[in-house]
Every structure is written in structure tokens, then in C-alpha cells.
């Protein structure tokens with residue numbers, strides 16, 4: 410179960426404002442990346458975000474460059490999920506491969522306001538906000554397993570270790 | 574209910590009877606491609622704690638981005654890559670063979686009905702031959718090396734039908750720039766784009782590659798052009814392996830079908846700093862340029878070099894302009910040499926480079942200084958793409974590039990050809 414406050418943003422939140430280009434070539438651990446998350450969009454975010462908080466946004470979240478850090482920094486900041494009307498293709502892939510849950514639930518996006526409490530039951534396939542349930546299709550097994558392992562590389566390491 | 578190309582091929586490669594758009598499947602690609610970034614992928618691969626690539630025969634590595642190495646760091650990367658591919662038995666093309674996408678096609682490694690994943694954003698290029706090809710990230714290539722499979726989301730499909738007859742000197746590049754201008758840089762995000770109609774059917778493989786290559790600039794996951802006699806004839810000399818083309822059903826369900834008549838299209842130019850800032854050439858004619866680049870995976874084929882030479886028809890490169898010609902591959906380079914084209918370019922005052930990406934990504938071999946203006950036949954003109962973030966980069970066809978080189982400013986190539994007659 411994921412539960413936390415919502416941080417709401419608009420359409421076309423690009424990877425430059427999620428993780429500024431000026432840091433892309435700096436060597437950073439994920440924890441340090443988290444301190445710059447959304448720096449150019451909402452400077453309060455990195456300071457105040459709590460584990461389990463949910464980012465809520467409009468269309469085309471994560472558009473722009475293919476930098477993987479945009480997903481890594483949010484995962485490292487403890488973001489429980491990003492719920493949007495739609496995602497840019499590479500961000501969507503990078504997010505799952507970094508262990509960050511991404512969900513497309515357009516109705517919920519319209520209803521949720523910044524600061525609202527949001528709960529997401531991943532196994533049950535529903536988001537709950539102000540007593541209303543917004544169901545989403547069950548995640549495919551492979552995506553659930555990658556998220557549970559914390560990303561694609563750890564997932565494969567565990568899987569191959571098990572297979573011997 | 575009929576299925577689109579993407580739905581049919583992804584079902585097949587995932588071993589499922591049918592798939593729906595939005596569904597996530599685990600597919601086994603026929604080929605995985607990476608380039609200079611292989612050095613970074615090797616590091617990720619080691620983090621999976623595996624020693625061997627599972628099916629090395631399914632991968633190819635081509636060094637093309639910064640070749641020959643422009644710094645000790647690049648040289649070290651290349652060296653590490655050579656060692657890795659030798660150790661693992663991965664098919665390898667060293668510096669000088671050509672730009673990865675051109676090499677994959679020339680070597681007959683992209684065939685109708687193939688699923689190809691590449692660690693490069695212009696991997697959709699192979700849709701020109703009826704393959705499903707898409708770009709992936711570096712961890713994903715490491716995952717493919719480790720397991721031979723990867724999760725993919727089935728895209729919705731978008732069909733673009735092109736009608737009319739292209740005017741003289743108006744090319745595939747003008748058509749795709751026009752489409753990107755109309756549909757926007759996010760016009761096809763995550764979509765499988767099928768190009769169809771008489772215009773596409775008449776195109777050769779080179780032109781079809783331009784269309785598929787630049788579909789990436791509308792955000793497409795992949796592009797598709799139905800394989801036909803043109804495709805089979807091209808592949809006849811290049812692969813001995815059997816292949817089975819996959820076609821969309823006639824009653825396939827598309828998210829959108831759009832038709833364009835491009836019969837009276839003018840040459841098009843993309844203005845800085847966006848590939849979708851497209852205008853007819855008359856709107857920017859007269860803009861002075863400092864450097865012209867003819868080449869790259871978009872327009873560095875023999876057909877492009879021939880067209881540029883025809884437009885220049887013996888004129889010298891204008892004073893104060895640097896013209897850089899970089900054939901997309903060794904094969905193109907040799908063919909152009911044989912036809913006397915390279916000599917013509919050099920005699921005109923141009924600089925002919927080795928095959929590779931060259932200045933396209935702004936790393937070496939002719940980057941722009943602040944305040945300079947470039948015009949290139951490549952596919953991206955973002956801020957800083959060819960060097961300084963304070964330079965301006967325009968994109969156009971090989972004919973437009975030739976006309977700019979010969980006159981020192983953006984010029985309608987048709988005017989030049991008229992004068993030459």
C-alpha cells in the first residue's frame with residue numbers, strides 16, 4: 410500500500426525541470442540526485458517530500474531528454490508513484506526500470522488537488538482519493554516484479570542468482 | 574477485428590495469439606544494436622553479476638559516434654569495447670565502417686518481420702525495410718545481453734498516407750520535415766507510425782530510411798513501411814537468410830489515419846531550436862550560413878551525395894562557407910569515390926570526412942562556434958546539438974544543403990538548377 414500527500418503539476422513536465430541538465434554529467438549517488446528533484450519546477454518539493462508521497466500530473470509527463478536520472482531522482486526521493494494523464498515514452502520505461510511506479514489514471518488526476526491524501530493499493534489495482542476508488546488494470550507480472558526488486562538491474566541480478 | 578503491424582509483430586515475438594495496445598509483453602528481439610555507448614552498457618552488465626552474454630549471435634556493436642577517437646577517454650572506451658566483443662563473440666564493426674543505422678541496413682541485418690532493439694534513439698530507421706525497431710536505454714541493452722528478452726508496451730498505431738507526385742528537387746526529407754511541422758515534435762509520442770500511399774511506394778530504400786529515421790522526431794516508438802519489390806530487391810544481394818514479412822490487416826484499427834497531398838510541396842527547412850519549427854524554404858531564403866554538413870544516418874547515402882552534386886553542378890563552395898561531406902558508410906564512400914563525386918566535392922572546396930556521425934552530435938569533426946549558423950542534412954537541431962548552444966542550426970535536404978554551400982545562404986535549390994541549365 411502506498412499512501413501520502415499529492416504534489417500536483419500540469420501538462421508537459423519535462424525532464425529538464427525534473428532533473429536539471431546542469432547536473433546530468435556530474436557523478437552523483439541517487440540520494441544526492443533526490444536533493445535536486447523537481448528543482449526548477451517546485452523548489453519546496455525536495456525539502457518537504459515524504460516517502461509514499463504521490464506526484465500527480467497532466468499529459469506527457471517526463472518529456473524531453475532521455476536522461477535516466479529524472480526517474481532515479483524521484484524514486485530516491487521516496488516518491489511512491491507518479492499518477493498522470495500520460496507519460497513520455499522513454500520516461501515511462503526509465504521509471505519502471507528504476508523501480509518507480511507510474512500510473513495513467515486521467516479521472517483521478519482531474520479530481521486530486523495538491524496536498525490531498527492519496528492511497529494506492531497496487532495489488533488490488535485501485536487508487537483511493539476522498540472516498541472514491543479509481544481502479545487501474547493490474548500491472549503485468551514482469552512490471553510488478555521489476556518494481557518490487559527496485560529496478561531492472563537488481564531484478565535481473567536476483568533472478569539470475571535464483572536460477573543459479 | 575483487424576490488427577496493425579505493431580500488434581501483429583509484438584504478439585508474434587512475445588509468443589501470444591493476440592495483443593492489445595497498452596498491453597505489456599515480454600518479447601525476444603532478433604537483433605540488439607549498440608554503438609560507442611557499449612562501454613557504458615558493459616559496466617551495467619557487470620552489475621548483473623553475469624560473465625557471458627547469453628546469445629552473442631543476436632547482437633551487433635558498431636563504433637560510429639566519435640570515430641576515430643577524438644580524445645584519450647573515447648580511445649579507452651573503444652579499446653574496452655573491442656576487448657569485450659572479442660571475448661563475448663559479438664559481431665563487431667570497428668571505426669570507419671559507418672554510421673550504425675546505415676551499417677545494419679547494408680549488412681542485411683534488418684529484415685522484414687524482424688524485431689530490433691537499439692541503444693540509440695534513431696533505431697526506428699529499420700522500419701524502412703518492414704522491421705519493428707525501437708530505441709531502448711542502456712540498462713535495457715544490458716538486460717537483453719543477460720536474458721535475450723525485454724518488456725515492451727504495445728503502442729497504439731497511427732497511419733499516415735501520402736499522396737500526389739513530388740515536384741523536382743523536393744525529397745523524402747522535405748516530406749518528413751513537413752509532417753513533423755504539421756504534427757509537432759510530440760505528434761506521435763509512443764505511437765507506431767505506418768507510412769503508406771503512392772509517394773512512399775515509389776520511394777527507394779534510401780528515401781524510406783529518411784522517413785523512418787525522422788519519425789523519431791515526432792516521438793514515434795517505431796515506424797513501418799510495407800515491404801515490397803523494392804525491399805526484396807535491396808535485400809536480395811545483402812542477406813541469404815529467409816524472412817517472413819508482416820503486414821497490417823486491411824481492417825486494422827488505428828488511433829488516427831491522416832492523409833496529406835504533398836504534390837505541391839516546396840523544399841522545407843527546420844529552424845532552430847526545434848525539429849518541428851518547419852517553414853517552406855521561401856520564408857528563410859537569404860539567411861547566411863557558415864557551415865554546411867552533408868551526411869549522417871538521415872541523409873548520407875549515395876543518392877543524397879548524387880543529388881547534392883547535381884545541384885552544385887560544378888559550382889565552387891561559396892567564399893566563407895565550410896562544406897563538410899561525410900558519407901554514411903564505407904560502402905557509400907567507395908561508391909561516391911568511384912562515381913567521382915568525392916573528387917567533385919573536394920574540387921569545389923568541400924572537406925570530405927571519414928564515414929561516421931562526425932559533427933552531427935556536436936562532439937568533433939566540425940562543431941559550430943557561438944554565433945555561427947549551420948545547415949545540415951541531419952535530424953536534430955536542438956540548442957547545442959552541433960557545438961555551441963549559441964549557434965543556430967537549420968535542417969534541410971541534400972539539395973538544400975548543396976544550394977546553401979554554393980551560395981553561402983539558404984537558397985531554393987530549384988533556382989540554382991534553373992540557372993545551371
Ligand code: SF4
Nearest residue numbers: 672869870930933934
Ligand atoms: S548520425 Fe547523428 S543521428 Fe545518426 S546515429 Fe549518428 S549521432 Fe545519431
